[in-house]
Amino acid sequence: MEKRSIYADNAATTAVSEAVLEAMLPHFRTAYGNASSIYKLGRDAQRDIEAAREKVAKAIGAEPREIFFTSCGSESDNWAIKGTAEQLAKKGKKHIITSVFEHHAVLHTCEYLEKKGFEVTYVPVSDKGLIDPEDVKNAIRDDTALVTIMYANNEIGTIQPIEEIAAICKEKKVIFHTDAVQAVGHVDIDVKKQGIDMLSLSGHKIHAQKGIGVLYVRKGIILPNLIHGGAQERNKRAGTENVPAIVGLGVAIEAATKNIAEKNAVITPRRNRLIDGILQLPYTRLNGDRDKRLPGNLNISIEGIEGESLLLMLDQYGICASSGSACTSGSLDPSHVLLSIGLKHEIAHGSLRLSIEEDVTDEDVDYILEVIPKVVERLRSMSPVWEKMMKGESYN
Ligand code: PLP
Numbered sequence: 001m002e003k004r005s006i007y008a009d010n011a012a013t014t015a016v017s018e019a020v021l022e023a024m025l026p027h028f029r030t031a032y033g034n035a036s037s038i039y040k041l042g043r044d045a046q047r048d049i050e051a052a053r054e055k056v057a058k059a060i061g062a063e064p065r066e067i068f069f070t071s072c073g074s075e076s077d078n079w080a081i082k083g084t085a086e087q088l089a090k091k092g093k094k095h096i097i098t099s100v101f102e103h104h105a106v107l108h109t110c111e112y113l114e115k116k117g118f119e120v121t122y123v124p125v126s127d128k129g130l131i132d133p134e135d136v137k138n139a140i141r142d143d144t145a146l147v148t149i150m151y152a153n154n155e156i157g158t159i160q161p162i163e164e165i166a167a168i169c170k171e172k173k174v175i176f177h178t179d180a181v182q183a184v185g186h187v188d189i190d191v192k193k194q195g196i197d198m199l200s201l202s203g204h205k206i207h208a209q210k211g212i213g214v215l216y217v218r219k220g221i222i223l224p225n226l227i228h229g230g231a232q233e234r235n236k237r238a239g240t241e242n243v244p245a246i247v248g249l250g251v252a253i254e255a256a257t258k259n260i261a262e263k264n265a266v267i268t269p270r271r272n273r274l275i276d277g278i279l280q281l282p283y284t285r286l287n288g289d290r291d292k293r294l295p296g297n298l299n300i301s302i303e304g305i306e307g308e309s310l311l312l313m314l315d316q317y318g319i320c321a322s323s324g325s326a327c328t329s330g331s332l333d334p335s336h337v338l339l340s341i342g343l344k345h346e347i348a349h350g351s352l353r354l355s356i357e358e359d360v361t362d363e364d365v366d367y368i369l370e371v372i373p374k375v376v377e378r379l380r381s382m383s384p385v386w387e388k389m390m391k392g393e394s395y396n
Pocket residue numbers: 011012071072073074075077103105150152153154179181182202203204211212213325326
């Protein structure tokens with residue numbers, strides 16, 4: 001078997017595309033003006049920022065003035081949640097609703113606010129990794145300031161009933177924010193049609209560079225500044241604009257949101273073949289609903305092995321994969337996402353996430369399906385847990 005090089009970890013980050021890089025380069029070389037300067041070099045930079053803002057707005061069905069550039073998805077989440085909390089606390093609204101399996105950019109922000117005297121309700125998720133809109137509805141109170149529910153989960157890829165949740169929030173007059181960092185470019189998003197009040201996205205998940213994000217804020221919603229200083233971003237988010245990154249994001253989001261259906265028609269069958277192939281191994285299970293998931297995502301628990309060892313061995317075969325989110329792999333704590341769908345600690349430890357795009361070919365899928373059984377067999381043969389499982393002994 002000839003060794004291949006396969007990147008199957010696009011949920012962690014993506015490669016900057018050639019088109020993005022090409023669009024960015026002049027902004028390092030010749031078009032380096034500060035967008036606040038009044039001479040042509042500055043005005044050109046301002047023009048290019050606004051062109052990128054229009055592209056982002058178009059890609060998600062928003063108006064350009066509702067788009068704010070930030071430094072990353074985490075900043076967008078922080079701003080949406082802390083900003084709304086601060087603003088509505090003035091009206092006595094100090095309750096926030098989120099889910100147990102959000103990204104830490106949301107969960108840790110909510111925990112911070114709890115320490116500041118806010119109350120947070122964490123709605124549960126089902127064993128399929130789905131949130132029940134009724135749970136959100138039942139959690140809403142007179143003093144609820146914000147509902148923040150992720151569009152698609154970063155580990156198990158499950159897509160949430162965003163429109164139903166947005167409709168409930170609208171009816172109850174509660175602001176609805178969604179962390180769509182994993183969803184943009186993989187599902188069609190139209191914030192107006194879907195009733196989304198605020199949305200976070202991140203450039204590095206859609207082939208732009210790391211360190212650029214967006215917060216969409218529906219007009220009429222007032223957020224206090226997260227960063228104080230100059231008048232950039234309509235006086236809302238100070239700091240000299242990262243022009244190359246903003247321009248790159250404009251190109252990236254335009255490409256990512258074009259032909260989503262065609263892209264998914266290529267990716268989904270390959271992803272399904274991977275799921276079916278890996279599930280042939282005994283003592284494996286797919287985490288998250290099979291259909292209501294991102295087209296390129298699969299997350300499978302493989303009993304009797306450690307996720308980290310699996311990743312290291314896959315790396316030797318040239319396969320980049322993940323065992324949880326990029327932030328939690330490297331830590332020995334089992335993923336809060338996998339625990340939230342009811343997995344036991346020892347099973348959550350042995351999970352594999354692959355997140356593929358069109359560049360993972362059918363031949364690559366064949367290769368992965370050849371490698372994984374070998375690696376799993378090897379790891380299980382060395383695993384005391386697996387030995388006990390096979391003898392029917394308790395291994396806790
Ligand atoms: N939200 C989700 C769902 C994510 O997957 C990530 C990154 O993995 C983030 C937020 C944070 O985005 P960034 O890395 O741009 O801060």
